Amino acid sequence: MSENYFKTYPDKNGFFKEYGGAFIPPVLEAEMKKITDAYYSISKSHNFISELRSIRKHYQGRPTPVYYCNRLSEKYGGRIYLKREDLNHTGAHKLNHCMGEALLAKHLGKKKLIAETGAGQHGVALATAAAYFGLECEIHMGEVDIAKEHPNVVRMKILGAKVVPVSHGLKTLKEAVDSAFEAYLKDPITTIYCIGSVVGPHPFPMMVRDFQRVVGIEAKEQFFEMTGELPDKVVACVGGGSNAMGIFSSFLDEPECTLYGVEPGGRSMEYGEHAATMTLGTPGVIHGFKCYMLKDEKGEPGAVHSVASGLDYPGVGPEHSMLKDLKKVNYEVVSDQETIDAFYELSRLEGIIPALESAHAVAYAIKLAQQNPQSSILVNLSGRGDKDIDYVVDTFGLPDVEK
Amino acid sequence: MNRIHQKLQADNKILSIYFTAGYPSLNDTVKIIQDLEKNGVDMIEIGLPFSDPLADGPTIQASSTQALKNGMTTSLLFQQLKDIRESVSIPLILMGYFNPVLQYGVEDFCRKCQEIGIDGLILPDLPLDVYQENYEAIFNKYGLVNVFLITPQTSDDRIDQIDAASDGFIYMVSSASVTGSQDGFGNNQETYFQRIADMKLKNPQVVGFGISNSETFQQATKQAKGAIIGSAFIKFLTQNGVDKIGDFVKGIRK
Ligand SMILES: Cc1ncc(COP(=O)(O)O)c(C=O)c1O
Numbered sequence: 062m063s064e065n066y067f068k069t070y071p072d073k074n075g076f077f078k079e080y081g082g083a084f085i086p087p088v089l090e091a092e093m094k095k096i097t098d099a100y101y102s103i104s105k106s107h108n109f110i111s112e113l114r115s116i117r118k119h120y121q122g123r124p125t126p127v128y129y130c131n132r133l134s135e136k137y138g139g140r141i142y143l144k145r146e147d148l149n150h151t152g153a154h155k156l157n158h159c160m161g162e163a164l165l166a167k168h169l170g171k172k173k174l175i176a177e178t179g180a181g182q183h184g185v186a187l188a189t190a191a192a193y194f195g196l197e198c199e200i201h202m203g204e205v206d207i208a209k210e211h212p213n214v215v216r217m218k219i220l221g222a223k224v225v226p227v228s229h230g231l232k233t234l235k236e237a238v239d240s241a242f243e244a245y246l247k248d249p250i251t252t253i254y255c256i257g258s259v260v261g262p263h264p265f266p267m268m269v270r271d272f273q274r275v276v277g278i279e280a281k282e283q284f285f286e287m288t289g290e291l292p293d294k295v296v297a298c299v300g301g302g303s304n305a306m307g308i309f310s311s312f313l314d315e316p317e318c319t320l321y322g323v324e325p326g327g328r329s330m331e332y333g334e335h336a337a338t339m340t341l342g343t344p345g346v347i348h349g350f351k352c353y354m355l356k357d358e359k360g361e362p363g364a365v366h367s368v369a370s371g372l373d374y375p376g377v378g379p380e381h382s383m384l385k386d387l388k389k390v391n392y393e394v395v396s397d398q399e400t401i402d403a404f405y406e407l408s409r410l411e412g413i414i415p416a417l418e419s420a421h422a423v424a425y426a427i428k429l430a431q432q433n434p435q436s437s438i439l440v441n442l443s444g445r446g447d448k449d450i451d452y453v454v455d456t457f458g459l460p461d462v463e464k
Numbered sequence: 465m466n467r468i469h470q471k472l473q474a475d476n477k478i479l480s481i482y483f484t485a486g487y488p489s490l491n492d493t494v495k496i497i498q499d500l501e502k503n504g505v506d507m508i509e510i511g512l513p514f515s516d517p518l519a520d521g522p523t524i525q526a527s528s529t530q531a532l533k534n535g536m537t538t539s540l541l542f543q544q545l546k547d548i549r550e551s552v553s554i555p556l557i558l559m560g561y562f563n564p565v566l567q568y569g570v571e572d573f574c575r576k577c578q579e580i581g582i583d584g585l586i587l588p589d590l591p592l593d594v595y596q597e598n599y600e601a602i603f604n605k606y607g608l609v610n611v612f613l614i615t616p617q618t619s620d621d622r623i624d625q626i627d628a629a630s631d632g633f634i635y636m637v638s639s640a641s642v643t644g645s646q647d648g649f650g651n652n653q654e655t656y657f658q659r660i661a662d663m664k665l666k667n668p669q670v671v672g673f674g675i676s677n678s679e680t681f682q683q684a685t686k687q688a689k690g691a692i693i694g695s696a697f698i699k700f701l702t703q704n705g706v707d708k709i710g711d712f713v714k715g716i717r718k
Contacts, residue, residue: 074593084562086519086588087637091617229529230515239516246519346563349518349589359537360567361515 066313067271070380075263075350078386081379083262085349092249095169097264103168104161104268116160117275120193121150125276127283127439132410139430142292143413143442144280144308153416153444154276154304155186155257161272162255163190171253173197175245177237179206179300180371180418181213182444183257188222198222199252201241203232206370213448234374235362238348258301259378262349266379273307276441281311284439292439294429296321298421299339299392300371302378304443313389322381323425325367326394336365338377339385339392347376353385368397369417369449399424401457404446416444417453467555467583468609468632471506472668478690479681479716480507480670481697482559484527485544486536487513492706493544494551499706501554503713509586509692510545512538512560518589523695527702538568542576549581557611559586570599574606584609584632592629600629611635613672616656620663627665634667636660636688638674649674649683661687678718 070077075097083093103109117123125148130141146154166174174191177200178184184200191198200217204226207214217224225244230236238256245254259266259273284292295312297305299322312318327335335341338353345354347362355363355375367373384390395403400417403424408414415423419442426440446453471478481500485493493510500508513528513536520528548556558577565573565587577585585608590599595610603610609632614623616639626634638653649657653674660669671684672692684691693716700712 074591082594083591084589084594085591087613087615087618088519090591090622091615091619235516242518344566346561346566346589347516356567360564 070383071263071267075267077266077379077383079344080351080382081263081266082351083349084346084351085262088246089249089262089349093262093264096165096253099165099169100264100268104165109164109168113161113164116164121156121160123149123275124279124283125149127280127287129287130411133407133427134430136410137427137430138434140437141426141430142284142437142439144276144439146276146304146441146443147413147415147419147445151182151186151189152447153182153186154273154307154441155183155444156189157275157307158269158272158303159183159186159190159255160193162253162268163187163194163196166196166253166255167194169253171196171251173199173252174255175199175201175241175252176255176257177201177234177241178257179234179237179373180369180416181206181210181217181448182371182416184222184224185213185216185220187255188217188220191222192220199225199244201225201227201237201244203227203234203237205232206234206237209370209452210448211451231364233370235365242348258303259306259380260301260348260350260352260374260376266350269303270306270310270380273303274310276304276307277309277311280308280439280441288437290437291315291318293317293433293436294319294321294438295441296323296422296426296429296438297441298323298369298372298418298443299377299381300369300374300418301376302381304441306378306380308439308441309384309390313384320390321425321429322390322392323421324392324394325369325372325421326396327366327368328397330394333364334366335394336367336373336375337394338375339381340394342375342377344382350376350379352376352379352382368400369421371416371418372421393425395421395424401453403427404449404453405460408446413442414446414450415442416446417449419443420446466607466609467553468507468557471555472633472689475506476689477685478506478670479504479713480509480690480692481505482509482511482672482692482694483697483701484511484513484524484531485541486531486534487527487698488530488701488705490534490536491544493541494548495706496709497548497552497556499709500713501552503710504717505554505713506690507555507557509557509559509694510541512541512558512564514561514564517561521695523698527698538564538573542580545580545582555583556581557584557586558582562587562590571602574602574608577608578606582608584611586611586613586635588613592626596629613637614660615639616652623660623663623665627667630667632667633689634665634669635692636669636671638671638684648680657684657687678716681716
């Protein structure tokens with residue numbers, strides 16, 4: 062979208078219309094202000110930008126390619142393209158904002174990075190960034206996710222991070238955020254919280270979005286170069302919404318592109334069985350910001366489920382909340398089973414094992430292709446699925462190789 | 465003028481106690497309030513438990529979790545407090561996170577507070593600007609004092625802004641860390657207390673966080689108008705139940 066959009070949203074207090082802001086106790090207020098000020102001064106400086114660009118190219122391996130899915134398109138119709146964030150170093154888009162956040166932390170003189178992780182992708186990315194910059198790293202992770210995402214837990218430890226198991230509540234992403242905030246508050250001076258998505262109090266939703274914009278900027282140019290036009294449809298999964306904001310940011314202003322954010326429909330649309338925040342939520346405040354939120358009967362953050370650990374969060378980025386109200390993006394739901402089917406389809410038709418999060422986007426793209434055989438569809442393949450293989454095979458079995 | 469103003473004008477060394485509603489048992493709320501007043505406490509903060517607090521120490525967090533398990537809700541708390549003004553006359557303040565208030569409906573919440581005789585609210589995560597833009601008029605309409613917090617990290621400019629926006633008292637958080645009682649105040653805190661005293665704010669200050677016994681209470685109220693005890697009282701309830709509240713208060717006032 063035009064620069065004007067990015068200068069208008071968020072406003073100076075971090076609001077995207079009524080969403081976002083910084084609903085935080087005063088112990089956090091001064092620190093958030095420091096981070097905000099540093100973000101505006103340091104990360105817009107020429108040196109910071111040059112360093113980040115060099116890191117992206119030489120360390121992360123960017124730009125990641127856009128790839129045309131021959132066999133998938135042939136089978137389902139449409140022309141399906143993938144933005145290959147699975148090929149970004151560490152295997153997901155998360156490293157894009159982690160390198161930015163860690164570089165900023167270093168400029169601020171912080172010693173330690175603290176964060177939550179769901180699928181472990183953000184944790185691995187942050188542990189990687191910490192190793193790169195020589196900082197300490199502490200990752201909070203729900204015990205349920207630790208069991209489910211074992212390879213990523215090992216990766217974090219190999220990278221030198223401390224993994225703190227979280228055992229309260231549902232023992233998944235929301236509780237991991239609670240725990241990480243708590244650890245951060247014990248020492249907000251020498252540590253910094255590096256939140257894993259476009260969520261949390263201002264400035265995080267803005268900062269993470271801006272660091273993820275590289276995905277959209279690259280993809281738009283690459284797609285145009287490959288096809289001579291813009292994609293009809295752009296699809297991304299939405300947990301907190303960072304990979305989706307990354308790719309959407311370059312297409313928000315293009316009237317011929319329709320944008321789809323795909324949410325986890327889980328096992329069913331009953332309470333507690335899904336994490337379809339945008340589809341079934343109502344406004345509330347969680348973890349320091351206002352957004353669409355799934356609630357229990359008391360109005361507190363509700364129970365959620367998704368087959369993808371990185372998507373089961375009862376809140377969602379404030380910018381997505383605004384984009385929904387503005388009808389700039391369509392938010393759709395895909396079930397666990399459709400996700401698993403897409404996981405195997407992409408693996409077997411294209412030789413790409415997608416992360417379960419990303420498989421939600423692939424599943425929806427397949428539906429779109431079937432309904433619109435003439436259209437071009439650009440999917441943000443936010444991550445690779447190596448972390449999920451044991452869980453998928455153990456839980457859903459290994460279907461026969463296609464005859 | 466509401467009860468908070470009267471109290472702060474009349475007395476010094478105000479002793480204020482925080483407890484989590486619904487803890488230790490669901491129906492202890494009224495008894496705790498009555499016993500605190502009977503034993504000479506000046507003001508009470510009633511905590512609304514919340515599932516995802518951003519800045520509570522372990523003691524308060526554990527009491528919140530237990531209170532929610534016991535079944536505490538905003539509506540139930542209002543129900544329990546319905547007749548509280550028949551037996552209690554000291555200032556009562558509700559303290560909690562903003563989300564439960566938003567879910568109840570801010571205006572409905574404020575109206576209910578007025579009906580019951582609640583004098584003020586402390587919502588640590590409600591930003592000053594959001595309050596002024598959207599809710600100040602509502603708070604005023606229902607005669608509620610909104611209390612803002614400052615910490616050692618809060619800049620002088622911000623403190624001046626908060627002082628201008630306040631009409632009651634300023635809640636002075638004693639340290640930059642989360643709640644939890646500590647054994648004593650160090651030099652950093654003394655410097656901070658002095659710095660704030662030197663600012664000559666229009667609103668009196670009440671110190672909270674880290675006050676656990678008569679020494680810390682005396683230290684905190686040397687310059688400030690009063691002090692709030694939270695974690696130490698909750699720990700006492702955990703160990704002694706609700707029948708010896710007088711002992712706790714005497715220990716502080718001795
Ligand atoms: C590969 C991948 N995609 C997507 C997500 C969801 O996050 P977001 O919505 O912020 O992109 C995650 C989170 O763990 C992830 O690992």
